[in-house]
Amino acid sequence: MGIKFTLAELCIASASEAFEEDGESLATGIGIIPRLAASLAMKTCNRDLMMTDSESFMLSEPNPIGPRDANFIQANENWMGFSRIFDNIWNGRRHAMVGPSQIDRFGQTNISALGEDYRQPKVMMLGSRGFPGNSISHRNSFFCPAHTKRVFVTGECDFVSSVGYNPSRLPRGHSLEEIDIHRIVTNLCVMDFGGPDYQPRLRSLHPGVSLETVIENTGFELFVPDSLPETIVPTGLQLDIIASLDPHNLRASQIKDDLRGSAN
Amino acid sequence: MNKVKSAKEAIGQLEDGMTIGIGGWGPRRKPMALVREILRTNLNDLTLLSYGGADVGMLCAAGRVSKLIFAFVSLDFIPLEPFFRQVRQSGKLDVLEIDEGMMLQGLRAAAWRIPFIPTAVGLGTDIVEKTSEIKIINSPYDDKEWVAMPALELDAALIHVDHADCRGVCQISGPDHYMDDWFARAAQNTIVSCDELVPESFFNDENAARKVFWERAVTDSVVLIEGGAHPSSCAPLYGFDSEHFRSYAGFAKTDGIKGYLEAYLGKDENDYQSKVGGLQAIRNLPLPVY
Numbered sequence: 001m002g003i004k005f006t007l008a009e010l011c012i013a014s015a016s017e018a019f020e021e022d023g024e025s026l027a028t029g030i031g032i033i034p035r036l037a038a039s040l041a042m043k044t045c046n047r048d049l050m051m052t053d054s055e056s057f058m059l060s061e062p063n064p065i066g067p068r069d070a071n072f073i074q075a076n077e078n079w080m081g082f083s084r085i086f087d088n089i090w091n092g093r094r095h096a097m098v099g100p101s102q103i104d105r106f107g108q109t110n111i112s113a114l115g116e117d118y119r120q121p122k123v124m125m126l127g128s129r130g131f132p133g134n135s136i137s138h139r140n141s142f143f144c145p146a147h148t149k150r151v152f153v154t155g156e157c158d159f160v161s162s163v164g165y166n167p168s169r170l171p172r173g174h175s176l177e178e179i180d181i182h183r184i185v186t187n188l189c190v191m192d193f194g195g196p197d198y199q200p201r202l203r204s205l206h207p208g209v210s211l212e213t214v215i216e217n218t219g220f221e222l223f224v225p226d227s228l229p230e231t232i233v234p235t236g237l238q239l240d241i242i243a244s245l246d247p248h249n250l251r252a253s254q255i256k257d258d259l260r261g262s263a264n
Numbered sequence: 265m266n267k268v269k270s271a272k273e274a275i276g277q278l279e280d281g282m283t284i285g286i287g288g289w290g291p292r293r294k295p296m297a298l299v300r301e302i303l304r305t306n307l308n309d310l311t312l313l314s315y316g317g318a319d320v321g322m323l324c325a326a327g328r329v330s331k332l333i334f335a336f337v338s339l340d341f342i343p344l345e346p347f348f349r350q351v352r353q354s355g356k357l358d359v360l361e362i363d364e365g366m367m368l369q370g371l372r373a374a375a376w377r378i379p380f381i382p383t384a385v386g387l388g389t390d391i392v393e394k395t396s397e398i399k400i401i402n403s404p405y406d407d408k409e410w411v412a413m414p415a416l417e418l419d420a421a422l423i424h425v426d427h428a429d430c431r432g433v434c435q436i437s438g439p440d441h442y443m444d445d446w447f448a449r450a451a452q453n454t455i456v457s458c459d460e461l462v463p464e465s466f467f468n469d470e471n472a473a474r475k476v477f478w479e480r481a482v483t484d485s486v487v488l489i490e491g492g493a494h495p496s497s498c499a500p501l502y503g504f505d506s507e508h509f510r511s512y513a514g515f516a517k518t519d520g521i522k523g524y525l526e527a528y529l530g531k532d533e534n535d536y537q538s539k540v541g542g543l544q545a546i547r548n549l550p551l552p553v554y
Contacts, residue, residue, distance in 0.1 A: 056439035067553055081440040082289065087366045090385075111362065113352075118353030118394050125344060127316075127336035132363040133385035135541075156530040163388030171400065173408030245420045 005234050006212060007258045008033060008251040011143065012242055016040040017144035018141045018183040019049055020083045025139075026050045026058075032065060032246070032254050036095035037185075039245045040238060046110040050093075056081045066248040075211055077097035089130070095139040095182070101125055102150075102157040103142060104238060105200055107134075107164035107181040107193055110157035118159060128161040135162035140181040145255045148215050149187035154219035165198035187255050189214050190231055195223025204231040267486045268432045270292040271533065274455045274485040275301040275323050278420055285371070285443035285451060286314040287423035291339045291504045293436070294319050295424035295457050297492035297533050302328065303525060304532075313416055313440065315364065317496060318512060321347035324357060325521035325545045331358040333416065341519060341552075345517035360397055362386070362413075365436035368443050370416030375449030380412040387411055421428055421451035424493045426501055432483025433467055438499035445477040454526070455485040457492040459501055489533055491546040508540060 011053040015037035027049045031037035038136040039062035042049040061075040100109035116124030188209045201223040288294035299319045306329045316337035323329050325347035336347040338473045351357050369381040387390045401412045423444050427435040467473050495505035515524040530536040
């Protein structure tokens with residue numbers, strides 16, 4: 001009798017581990033699954049995390065996602081407008097988990113524009129937002145709901161919005177050790193940059209996913225350790241907390257064909 | 265001193281080719297009525313600098329912008345601004361793409377009257393590779409390279425606030441004033457629209473005074489436009505108009521910005537508001553939950 005969980009819940013629980021050793025640091029999860037992962041971490045493996053209401057206050061307890069009762073009072077602890085966010089970012093006490101459109105073998109990412117010609121992009125996306133500053137200032141992790149070669153590209157990203165472990169782009173006097181890309185969680189597996197010379201490394205495969213599937217869907221070569229564990233599945237306590245943080249079940253629509261509900 | 269002007273008078277101070285900064289953030293507290301007033305003139309060849317939302321989409325699609333300085337353009341719940349996207353993909357827009365924080369640094373440098381601010385932001389990315397406008401420099405204090413974020417000097421800044429007095433004391437009582445204080449300080453001419461014009465004594469209350477983020481000397485013009493942020497939000501007075509934004513985004517797929525402006529712009533702000541349901545409907549828009 002295993003515990004039932006969805007793929008989204010597996011990803012949330014697994015991604016929450018990324019924040020475990022951050023200490024007193026601002027955890028920012030952009031998107032439903034990263035935000036739930038950061039919130040779950042703050043409720044379980046790292047009670048010291050800091051979090052915002054995604055608007056202008058820091059919270060001592062994460063807010064549930066989606067519409068809330070009229071009598072809901074959020075647990076403010078200080079004002080944290082956008083300009084002050086940068087004071088925190090540039091000081092380094094933050095870990096952002098974001099969902100880039102492209103990720104290359106160096107851990108460089110793109111959320112700006114697709115296509116060869118930057119002057120006339122094939123697809124204009126958001127613009128680089130805060131990615132350049134985040135990537136040079138503090139720890140970052142990525143979540144990808146659809147692990148394909150379109151995301152994990154073979155060459156460099158079309159536009160490099162965030163800095164990665166690319167020696168040829170390293171400015172003089174700086175070291176790759178200053179860059180901290182911590183974890184990549186996808187619908188198939190968990191990865192990091194712990195291979196030789198920061199090579200992307202497979203850490204674990206989600207239950208039922210084969211090594212071949214991951215390799216076929218990744219545009220660059222992964223370092224595969226001799227012993228490759230299965231991703232740890234969520235506990236009953238984690239699932240209860242996730243449900244309380246996401247009472248409208250917005251997580252259900254985050255991963256295409258999330259049918260793992262009856263797994264294990 | 266009385267800095268109150270009509271929207272027409274205030275926007276009438278602007279000239280072709282100017283660099284204009286627009287306050288607010290995405291779909292939040294944008295001086296949209298002032299943007300509409302620009303759209304009622306023939307102003308063009310503008311350089312625009314904004315944490316962009318529909319302000320950028322409208323002005324770019326209407327052909328008024330020759331260059332855009334931006335970190336993102338988004339309506340939040342519609343992540344990709346449809347008109348900005350079209351113009352960008354047409355290859356007709358000159359851009360300087362920077363990080364959100366670099367924009368803050370550039371505005372600060374302009375406000376502090378220094379040529380640049382050294383920073384790590386942008387190092388190793390295409391933000392510095394795809395432009396010749398942002399220089400990498402050697403530090404006099406260590407052996408490393410740093411980005412020299414240039415001052416972003418503005419000919420004018422457009423900002424929307426909830427309360428102001430006729431001398432230019434401006435209050436932002438919503439949860440965040442974003443970078444509006446830096447837009448105001450970086451500009452030669454700061455034009456502020458307000459939802460409510462109040463007497464000087466309004467600010468005697470220390471709680472009101474604490475929500476004033478720049479000194480009145482920084483404000484040059486005050487324009488009373490109730491509901492003037494619509495369709496963006498002006499917390500705590502009203503939220504953004506998601507229905508209107510959907511209609512706006514729909515025009516990108518059909519009749520384009522021309523169709524949108526024909527449907528809504530009107531000859532003045534009263535005319536505009538009558539086309540979007542009136543001031544009371546704007547005031548009734550619920551605040552968003554994040």
